[in-house]
Amino acid sequence: MARVRCLLAFLSLLLLVISLPATTGRVLVASGDAAVESRRYAVIFDAGSTGSRVHVYCFDDGLELVHIGSDIELFVKVKPGLSAYADDPQAAANSLLPLLEKAVDVIPEELRTKTPIRVGATAGLRSLGTDKSNQILQAVRDLLQEKSSLELVDDWVTVLSGYQEGSYLWVAINYLLGHLGNKYSESIGVVDLGGGSVQMAYAISEKAAANAPNVPSGEETYVKELFLRGAKYYLYVHSYLNYGLLAARAQILKVATNSYSYCILGGYNGVYDYGGELYNASSSPSGSSFTKCRNEVIKALKIDEPCKYSNCTFGGVWNGGGGAGQNTLYCASYFFDRPSDVGFVDPAATSAIAKPSDFMEAAKHACKVTMNTVENKYPNVRKNDLPYVCMDLVYQYTLLVNGFGLKPRQNITLVRQVQYGDSDFFGEAAWPLGSAIEAVTSQKINLKQF
Numbered sequence: 423m424a425r426v427r428c429l430l431a432f433l434s435l436l437l438l439v440i441s442l443p444a445t446t447g448r449v450l451v452a453s454g455d456a457a458v459e460s461r462r463y464a465v466i467f468d469a470g471s472t473g474s475r476v477h478v479y480c481f482d483d484g485l486e487l488v489h490i491g492s493d494i495e496l497f498v499k500v501k502p503g504l505s506a507y508a509d510d511p512q513a514a515a516n517s518l519l520p521l522l523e524k525a526v527d528v529i530p531e532e533l534r535t536k537t538p539i540r541v542g543a544t545a546g547l548r549s550l551g552t553d554k555s556n557q558i559l560q561a562v563r564d565l566l567q568e569k570s571s572l573e574l575v576d577d578w579v580t581v582l583s584g585y586q587e588g589s590y591l592w593v594a595i596n597y598l599l600g601h602l603g604n605k606y607s608e609s610i611g612v613v614d615l616g617g618g619s620v621q622m623a624y625a626i627s628e629k630a631a632a633n634a635p636n637v638p639s640g641e642e643t644y645v646k647e648l649f650l651r652g653a654k655y656y657l658y659v660h661s662y663l664n665y666g667l668l669a670a671r672a673q674i675l676k677v678a679t680n681s682y683s684y685c686i687l688g689g690y691n692g693v694y695d696y697g698g699e700l701y702n703a704s705s706s707p708s709g710s711s712f713t714k715c716r717n718e719v720i721k722a723l724k725i726d727e728p729c730k731y732s733n734c735t736f737g738g739v740w741n742g743g744g745g746a747g748q749n750t751l752y753c754a755s756y757f758f759d760r761p762s763d764v765g766f767v768d769p770a771a772t773s774a775i776a777k778p779s780d781f782m783e784a785a786k787h788a789c790k791v792t793m794n795t796v797e798n799k800y801p802n803v804r805k806n807d808l809p810y811v812c813m814d815l816v817y818q819y820t821l822l823v824n825g826f827g828l829k830p831r832q833n834i835t836l837v838r839q840v841q842y843g844d845s846d847f848f849g850e851a852a853w854p855l856g857s858a859i860e861a862v863t864s865q866k867i868n869l870k871q872f
């Protein structure tokens with residue numbers, strides 16, 4: 423009997439010790455409501471080329487978004503971006519301070535130390551080269567460490583790979599649509615056409631994942647395992663560097679065999695600057711041509727590159743095998759922006775159903791325009807983009823149909839924002855929400871393991 427009592431005493435002591443760290447938070451919020459303590463906040467900085475933005479999300483214990491103020495997130499931005507301070511890492515870091523202060527303000531004090539903070543830098547910082555961008559990232563880490571009590575891990579302040587951008591976007595959109603936790607076959611695939619790279623991400627079956635080809639060491643594997651809302655996903659992700667919309671212009675100008683390109687609008691004679699490299703951008707004597715431009719684009723895409731696998735997209739890249747997770751495709755970033763600039767999608771809409779052939783029709787019109795009339799025809803296209811309206815639309819059509827193998831008449835969703843369930847709120851079709859979800863769910867998994 424004494425032995426049992428002793429064991430019980432030992433066990434309760436053990437329980438007390440184990441539960442101590444958890445109880446600390448509980449005591450602090452005892453005055454508030456119980457739901458608040460189970461909330462998880464995440465702070466995500468999106469350090470883009472034109473500016474820095476911060477997103478703060480709050481999730482309840484069912485991983486549903488909880489309002490912050492009157493919206494489903496706190497969002498604040500500043501200009502310019504980190505890369506504008508290339509030679510002054512401290513000034514770069516300091517530019518985030520006003521954002522940090524606003525972010526910390528909305529997080530209840532007792533939850534701050536367990537709120538993950540992440541900084542994802544994209545194209546702008548990448549273009550500064552490794553040394554300068556590392557110095558800036560280190561200054562940012564030091565600043566966040568010093569000025570906030572949020573949970574920071576060195577790896578969380580980083581230049582995002584296209585691969586990460588693609589998988590976070592897949593998580594974000596499927597989350598907003600309410601698909602996470604369901605069978606993989608109910609999820610939707612995403613295509614993200616940025617300036618520098620384009621990403622394709624969609625879930626595949628476990629069987630297909632087991633047959634995924636190996637990649638040379640040092641490269642990202644084609645398939646990544648994700649565990650979200652109780653479901654395991656095998657996510658095929660590939661990022662095509664240099665095939666984002668702006669980078670592709672350079673690729674196309676490089677393969678044009680003459681000193682001119684049939685993709686450039688008639689009457690234009692200029693230079694295209696991409697990443698500090700200059701490319702001749704001159705129109706042919708007869709102006710632009712849809713058919714001849716398409717030949718240049720097909721060449722730039724390396725459609726005919728040898729394929730070592732059962733099926734490739736372009737450039738010898740495995741296509742993932744297709745399947746149910748790719749039947750519905752959401753196409754984001756320039757796939758929304760360019761159509762809304764040229765007017766085949768309402769710029770005020772949050773998303774639109776379209777078909778690849780809509781890009782073809784729009785391209786056929788754009789390729790008949792010359793520099794004399796282009797400004798009247800496309801008042802919403804920015805001046806610097808005007809000579810490239812034919813090229814951009816031909817590229818988008820060719821990338822979808824010849825590159826990714828879509829049917830010209832299949833429905834795709836061009837997307838800027840996604841409605842959050844049946845609420846009145848819309849979330850951005852962008853990577854930060856996906857990164858936040860990964861941050862808070864991996865935190866939970868750690869807690870459970872403990």
Ligand SMILES: *[C@@H]1O[C@H](CO)[C@@H](O)[C@H](O)[C@H]1NC(C)=O
Nearest residue numbers: 680681682691701702703704
């Ligand atoms: C670029 O264009 C100029 C004149 O338009 C020409 O002299 C030059 O050879 C071209 N450069 C290349 C690499 O085609």
Ligand SMILES: *[C@@H]1O[C@H](CO)[C@@H](O)[C@H](O)[C@H]1NC(C)=O
Nearest residue numbers: 732733734741744826827828
């Ligand atoms: C390759 O993929 C394309 C597009 O997804 C499809 O039409 C074709 O049937 C596939 N071929 C093979 C051999 O799987």
Ligand SMILES: *[C@@H]1O[C@H](CO)[C@@H](O)[C@H](O)[C@H]1NC(C)=O
Nearest residue numbers: 774775776777831832833834
């Ligand atoms: C494609 O979208 C249109 C317009 O929203 C819709 O009417 C049509 O049923 C869709 N087609 C398919 C095959 O889903």
